[in-house]
Every structure is written in structure tokens, then in C-alpha cells.
Amino acid sequence: MDHFEYRDRALYCEDVPVADLAEQYGTPLYVYSEATLLHHLREIQTAFAPANPVVCYSVKANGNLSLCRLMGKHGAGYDVTSGGEFFRALKAGPQGSKIVFAGVGKTDAEIRYALEHGVFLFDIESEQELHAIGDIAHHMGRTAAVALRVNPDLPPKTHVKTDTSVKGVKFGLDIETVVDVARGVVGHPGLAVVGIHMHLGSPILKTEPYRQGGERAVKLVKAFRDLGHDIRYLNMGGGFGINYRRDEAKPAGAFAEVILPAVAETGCQLVLEPGRFIVGNAAVLLSRVVFTKSTGGKHYVIQDAAMNDLIRPTLYGSFHRVWPVRPAADVPERPDVDGNPDVPDPFRPMPNCFAQDVVGPVCESGDFLAKDRPLPALKRGDLLAVFSAGAYGMSMASNYNSRLRAAEVLVTGGTHRLIRRRETFKDLVACEEDCLL
Numbered sequence: 001m002d003h004f005e006y007r008d009r010a011l012y013c014e015d016v017p018v019a020d021l022a023e024q025y026g027t028p029l030y031v032y033s034e035a036t037l038l039h040h041l042r043e044i045q046t047a048f049a050p051a052n053p054v055v056c057y058s059v060k061a062n063g064n065l066s067l068c069r070l071m072g073k074h075g076a077g078y079d080v081t082s083g084g085e086f087f088r089a090l091k092a093g094p095q096g097s098k099i100v101f102a103g104v105g106k107t108d109a110e111i112r113y114a115l116e117h118g119v120f121l122f123d124i125e126s127e128q129e130l131h132a133i134g135d136i137a138h139h140m141g142r143t144a145a146v147a148l149r150v151n152p153d154l155p156p157k158t159h160v161k162t163d164t165s166v167k168g169v170k171f172g173l174d175i176e177t178v179v180d181v182a183r184g185v186v187g188h189p190g191l192a193v194v195g196i197h198m199h200l201g202s203p204i205l206k207t208e209p210y211r212q213g214g215e216r217a218v219k220l221v222k223a224f225r226d227l228g229h230d231i232r233y234l235n236m237g238g239g240f241g242i243n244y245r246r247d248e249a250k251p252a253g254a255f256a257e258v259i260l261p262a263v264a265e266t267g268c269q270l271v272l273e274p275g276r277f278i279v280g281n282a283a284v285l286l287s288r289v290v291f292t293k294s295t296g297g298k299h300y301v302i303q304d305a306a307m308n309d310l311i312r313p314t315l316y317g318s319f320h321r322v323w324p325v326r327p328a329a330d331v332p333e334r335p336d337v338d339g340n341p342d343v344p345d346p347f348r349p350m351p352n353c354f355a356q357d358v359v360g361p362v363c364e365s366g367d368f369l370a371k372d373r374p375l376p377a378l379k380r381g382d383l384l385a386v387f388s389a390g391a392y393g394m395s396m397a398s399n400y401n402s403r404l405r406a407a408e409v410l411v412t413g414g415t416h417r418l419i420r421r422r423e424t425f426k427d428l429v430a431c432e433e434d435c436l437l
């Protein structure tokens with residue numbers, strides 16, 4: 001479900017023709033729909049309501065301050081993974097008491113910063129970290145509330161680079177030894193072990209891993225309580241998949257169906273850390289065709305967005321729909337895509353289309369947004385929309401090739417506003433100018 005639709009062969013975001021936005025703000029441009037964003041937040045809040053969940057929006061998916069502020073305004077807390085994200089979360093909204101802090105390498109400075117600002121829970125990723133946080137908190141005269149992150153050791157369930165609950169990844173504590181780790185800090189004056197955390201990976205299209213993870217969590221909650229820890233929170237992380245193709249994703253209710261029974265059995269309050277599910281389908285990346293060319297038997301459309309704007313296709317081979325903003329009358333208004341996530345090349349042949357690679361200006365052969373896509377003939381100046389680009393798009397963007405990062409615009413009904421201005425050449429060198437040789 002999203003609020004991007006074609007009306008009379010022009011793509012709209014809510015009630016705004018996106019071509020107008022490209023005209024006004026330039027390209028490449030991230031265009032967000034507030035309605036889509038809030039729809040997905042509400043979907044999660046409603047589906048999990050029986051467990052009175054603390055929904056902590058995962059800032060890494062998209063840390064734009066205005067978007068984070070919207071999340072806070074509508075009842076979400078934040079899931080952060082660095083001091084920088086913690087800073088964003090604090091700046092975004094008065095939700096200091098609802099910030100969960102995960103990540104395998106929290107520095108002493110980050111730990112202190114989080115404690116000073118009333119972090120809700122640290123998700124603990126190693127035994128050393130647990131003791132370091134306990135000791136720092138104790139020295140500060142505080143008690144750190146922590147949830148031990150366990151790697152439940154489940155079968156592979158998503159891309160190898162983003163699967164966090166298989167054996168052999170750096171995340172969490174081994175399920176075989178986590179109880180011993182918990183035993184080692186019984187009575188620690190700087191620690192309150194109040195939760196179990198797991199994040200299975202991302203994106204996950206099936207509910208079964210959450211059922212299995214939930215079952216394992218129930219056993220751990222019991223074991224921790226037997227040690228005397230007052231376990232009150234069960235944090236099941238994020239990872240819910242979205243529709244990149246057509247309708248392959250599950251609704252929040254399907255995940256709730258398998259997670260809620262486990263939560264009920266423990267009597268814990270549920271914590272969730274969704275990122276992609278909320279923001280993923282809430283944006284398109286708009287780009288403009290610079291040139292087209294045919295070489296080596298292939299057809300290329302070279303547009304002004306690149307791997308520095310959206311690295312997911314290059315990094316994970318991820319699939320994003322790409323389609324003209326104003327498709328001509330002799331091609332389908334929207335692309336025909338196979339919804340089966342197991343089909344490697346889901347685009348179906350379409351009339352008056354031919355296979356093209358959608359590439360950017362970055363000096364790498366790996367710089368592409370789509371490969372061998374049936375697309376209509378395009379010409380200089382045409383606008384393209386790259387769909388489902390809201391999560392891990394802008395947040396993973398870089399200045400590689402000294403490219404200016406894109407601007408971001410938020411659409412609300414018939415209105416729009418800039419929520420991040422386009423960078424300038426001056427921004428590019430700002431951190432170097434003051435210490436120039």
C-alpha cells in the first residue's frame with residue numbers, strides 16, 4: 001500500500017504530480033509521502049496493540065530529522081545504532097525515554113552519552129559490552145537497563161549481508177551461552193537486565209522465523225527470571241519485508257499473529273524496531289535521463305541518480321521498480337512485475353519496451369539501479385521514478401565521486417516541503433576547508 005499512483009499517465013505522490021517536484025527542486029530527488037509513512041506506522045501499532053508495544057522506529061532506515069520527528073509525534077520511539085543516530089533521535093522528538101540502542105561496537109563516549117540522556121534500553125551484543133556498560137553506569141551512579149541480544153541461530157532467511165540470526169555473524173550472544181552471560185551479572189550494581197532482544201535480519205518475507213524466534217525467547221525469559229533478573233521487555237527487532245515487486249510482503253497482522261502469543265506467554269511488554277516496513281514504500285527516487293546509448297550489444301539509460309544515491313542494487317543485487325514518470329500512451333501505465341520474490345528477474349516483457357540498464361554517472365561498472373529492464377525508449381530530459389526507495393536509500397547515500405547528495409521533499413496531501421536541501425559544492429569541502437594544507 002502506498003500513495004504513489006499514475007493518474008492520466010502522470011505519476012502522483014498523494015495529490016502532487018511528481019514532475020512538478022522535479023521541476024521545482026531538481027533531481028535526483030527523494031519524494032516521501034507522509035500518508036504512506038503514517039499508514040505503515042499505524043498498521044504496526046494497531047496489529048500489535050494487544051501487547052502494548054513500544055514501537056521504536058529504526059533510524060538507520062532513514063534518519064531524516066523531519067521524518068523522525070513525524071514518527072515521534074505519532075507515538076513512536078527510536079531504535080539507534082550510533083551516537084549520531086542517538087543525537088538525531090533526541091533532536092527529532094521528546095522521546096529520550098523511548099530510545100533503544102543496539103550495535104556491536106558502542107564506544108565509552110556513546111555509552112555515557114546515552115546514559116546521560118535517559119536511554120530506555122541498551123541491546124547488548126557481547127559479554128565485554130555488558131560489563132563495560134555496567135561499570136560505566138555504576139561510575140556515573142546510575143543503573144543501565146539492558147536487554148541481552150541473542151542470536152537464535154535460525155536457518156537463512158534473507159540476503160547473506162543482512163541476515164543477523166544465523167550462526168557465524170557478529171551480532172548478539174550465542175543462544176547456547178547467553179544464560180551463562182546473564183548469570184555472570186546477577187546483582188551487578190550498574191545493571192538491570194530487564195529484557196531479551198533479537199533482530200532476525202532484514203528484509204524478511206516469511207513469518208515462520210518470528211514464530212521460531214519467539215519460542216526461543218520464551219524459554220530464555222524463563223531462564224533469566226529463574227536467575228533473578230526482572231525481565232519485563234521482549235524486543236523482537238525489526239525486519240518486516242515490504243513490496244519491492246508487487247504484493248510479496250506480509251501485512252503487519254501476519255507477523256503479529258506469530259509474535260503476540262510468545263509475548264503473552266512471557267507477560268512482557270513488546271518492543272519492536274521496524275524501519276523498512278514504515279518508510280520503505282513511502283518514497284520514490286526521482287531522476288532525469290542525461291543520455292542514452294547503446295554499446296557492446298546493450299542499451300543504457302544514463303540518468304542523474306547513481307549508486308551514491310541508492311546503493312542497494314549494487315550492494316545486494318536488490319530489486320527496485322523503475323518506470324517513467326510520464327509513460328507514453330503506447331506503453332503500460334505501470335510496469336508488469338512478477339510478485340513472486342523467488343523469481344530472479346521479475347519484470348515481464350511489455351509492449352514497446354526493450355531491455356535497458358539504468359545506470360548513473362559514477363565511475364564504476366557496478367553503478368546501476370536496474371539491469372536488463374524492459375523499458376520504453378527514453379530521451380534526454382525524461383523523468384524516471386525508482387520505487388520503494390524510502391528505506392536504506394538516503395541513509396546509505398554518500399558523496400562518492402564528489403557527488404552532491406540528493407534533496408528530500410515531503411508531500412502531505414496537495415502540499416510539499418523540502419526536508420533536506422540539496423548539498424552544495426561548499427558543503428562538499430566544509431570539513432576540509434578549515435584545516436586545508
Ligand code: LLP
Nearest residue numbers: 058102199202238239240273274275276392
Ligand atoms: N533493529 C536492528 C538491531 C537492526 O539491525 C535493524 C536493521 C533494524 C532493527 C531495522 O530493520 P528493518 O525493520 O528496517 O528491516 N541496508 C540493508 C538493510 C540493513 C538492515 C540493518 N539492520 C538494506 O538496504 O536492505
